[in-house]
Amino acid sequence: xxxxxxxxxxxxxxxxxxxxxxxxxxxxxxxxxxxxxxxxxxxxxxxxxxxxxxxxxxxxxxxxxxxxxxxxxxxxxxxxxxxxxxxxxxxxxxxxxxxxxxxxxxxxxxxxxxxxxxxxxxxxxxxxxxxxxxxxxxxxxxxxxxxxxxxxxxxxxxxxxxxxxxxxxxxxxxxxxxxxxxxxxxxxxxxxxxxxxxxxxxxxxxxxxxxxxxxxxxxxxxxxxxxxxxxxxxxxxxxxxxxxxxxxxxxxxxxxxxxxxxxxxxxxxxxxxxxxxxxxxxxxxxxxxxxxxxxxxxxxxxxxxxxxxxx
Numbered sequence: 215x216x217x218x219x220x221x222x223x224x225x226x227x228x229x230x231x232x233x234x235x236x237x238x239x240x241x242x243x244x245x246x247x248x249x250x251x252x253x254x255x256x257x258x259x260x261x262x263x264x265x266x267x268x269x270x271x272x273x274x275x276x277x278x279x280x281x282x283x284x285x286x287x288x289x290x291x292x293x294x295x296x297x298x299x300x301x302x303x304x305x306x307x308x309x310x311x312x313x314x315x316x317x318x319x320x321x322x323x324x325x326x327x328x329x330x331x332x333x334x335x336x337x338x339x340x341x342x343x344x345x346x347x348x349x350x351x352x353x354x355x356x357x358x359x360x361x362x363x364x365x366x367x368x369x370x371x372x373x374x375x376x377x378x379x380x381x382x383x384x385x386x387x388x389x390x391x392x393x394x395x396x397x398x399x400x401x402x403x404x405x406x407x408x409x410x411x412x413x414x415x416x417x418x419x420x421x422x423x424x425x426x427x428x429x430x431x432x433x434x435x436x437x438x439x440x441x442x443x444x445x446x447x448x449x450x451x452x453x454x455x456x457x458x459x460x461x462x463x464x465x466x467x468x469x470x471x472x473x474x475x476x477x478x479x480x481x482x483x484x485x486x487x488x489x490x491x492x493x494x495x496x497x498x499x500x501x502x503x504x505x506x507x508x509x510x511x512x513x514x515x516x517x518x519x520x521x522x523x524x525x
Contacts, residue, residue, distance in 0.1 A: 249314055272301055349364060360381075363459040375452045487521070
């Protein structure tokens with residue numbers, strides 16, 4: 215007898231999964247194009263040294279190969295390997311972006327006993343399916359804010375969307391902060407007047423370093439386990455979150471094109487990046503999920519900045 219499909223009792227059908235996969239890919243393409251346009255259009259502020267315009271390079275990976283290459287831990291500890299993989303798109307040593315990663319993935323498998331206790335619906339059936347996009351951008355200029363965005367769809371015996379975006383400036387700019395939050399506020403208000411306040415607070419609480427008693431940045435929104443019972447509405451909201459980021463972040467970058475920076479500001483940037491490393495390695499859910507489910511280590515740690523300092 216055929217084993218019951220994970221989607222037999224929920225709305226996360228194969229067709230809807232495919233819609234999500236195609237959306238994450240299209241969003242990736244739009245964002246990479248917008249960031250490469252920034253590379254092309256910059257007049258070249260202080261410190262670029264005549265670098266050529268940066269371009270994204272893509273690397274495809276499969277989940278089975280990633281698990282085979284993982285060091286330490288059994289398949290059970292990492293989660294049983296099934297299928298899928300992803301594409302890393304990374305821009306390095308550009309005029310504007312020292313490192314920018316825009317990764318997409320679609321994976322399926324079986325959660326370990328440890329993960330089953332943490333993931334909704336996995337206690338009834340350990341099998342899962344997940345797709346999403348993950349973005350981290352480390353600018354060259356310390357006056358341009360670091361940014362993060364991700365959205366995802368996960369299916370166990372339940373299904374939901376999650377994601378959000380946040381800004382981590384070295385030197386906060388009130389106008390940039392307001393514009394960034396307004397973009398996400400508009401995306402939220404289009405769907406539910408309660409979303410922005412709720413998801414902003416969730417972001418503030420989530421992107422916090424308790425060991426330093428300080429926020430990682432100036433916030434944004436964060437949401438998870440979004441399943442209102444209306445799949446189309448939840449997917450539309452998730453699309454609008456991604457589109458809001460693609461619209462607002464390049465504008466913030468372009469607003470700083472002509473600004474020069476000092477060695478002291480550059481050092482402050484490297485120290486701030488250290489806070490980013492601390493959060494992602496100690497607290498980030500996405501990092502834990504990827505490492506515990508046999509994901510590609512390079513893709514998971516794509517968020518790490520290229521040059522860091524600790525005081």
